Amino acid sequence: MTKYINADELKNILHKEIDKMYEFRSAEEIEQNPWILLTEKDTDLYHLVAHTKALEKIINEMPSANVRENTSAHYIAESDGYADGYPVYDMWYCSNCDYCFEEYDEMPPYKYCPNCGAKFERGRETE
Secondary structure: OOOOOOHHHHHHHHHHHHHHHOOOOOHHHHHHOHHHOOOHHHHHHHHHHHHHHHHHHHHHHOOOOOOOOOOEEEEEEEEEEEEOOEEEEEEEEEOOOOOEEOOOOOOOOOOEOOOOOOEEEEEEEEO
């Protein structure tokens, strides 16, 4: 199964991990002033920062997938009268985008809204 990630969040995590590993020097400080490298640990940090920049470049150059966020919705039923003492629901709306389904006397059969793509969960609201 394909796993989609937030590239900006991944880059933030990389920077936070570097900062945790080398608390006495920030990645930004090393990048701006490479001459402050005094110890072997500082040199390791410099290389880690360089590798992180290379990873950021790879992440930025990766093609984006055509993915949409998962949204869920439910039907909203509207009654305009009664039959045999029970409300007659003949107007149905998507709770996410208010798309109207007029041609159904019962809950429409769609699993996804044809207008916004939200997945219909079981249940409904009545007005």
